[in-house]
Amino acid sequence: MSILSIIGIIFIIGGLFFFFTATVGLIRMPDYYCRMQTTGKGDTLGAVLSLIGLSIYNLDGGLSLPNVLLSIKLLFIGFFIFVANPTATHAITKAGFECSIDPWVKRKEVKE
């Protein structure tokens, strides 16, 4: 197991940690807007870290041209998710704000 594999494994485990925090936030947060915040951040960071880890691990098989192109393609998917996922979260949060969903207030009784 070379040094590139170990670096890739560390990145993938970091991405898995952020996926886990995004899922816990999606389940446990009390409000629509809080859920949007946790999923928009945690999911994007988890996916980007996992893709960086996979592209580093892919370079372990040798520095030939198809391998390098494959790693660049993986990084391109990561860049696309890095741009697109917060945009989608922002758009759907603004749609929810236009639909006048009530934010969670501490003093009120819990509705659902």
Added chain:
Amino acid sequence: MINFFIFIGMILGFLIMVCLYRAITGPTVLDRIISVSVIGTKTIIILLLIGFIYQRVDMFIDISMGYAILNFIGTIVASKFFYSRKSIVPGSKQLADKEVSQ
């Protein structure tokens, strides 16, 4: 190394099962939409892991790229629909709001 990838894929599958709870019993429609979007992001990583397990990454990477683009477009279309509708309750709430504003 293949065992490590299978282990990561199993953990991601378990997290997808947990996200499915929010997709089934979400209080509003938008919660369900964002939950499906989260599941799609995890599915991209699982597809790439399957490619690494079968040593065919060059085929699976195109599938995952198409999945990412479709996921983004689906969420954007749903949010545009609800942005112009201004109501998540099905039925006559939109008409009642129009009458009040007039």
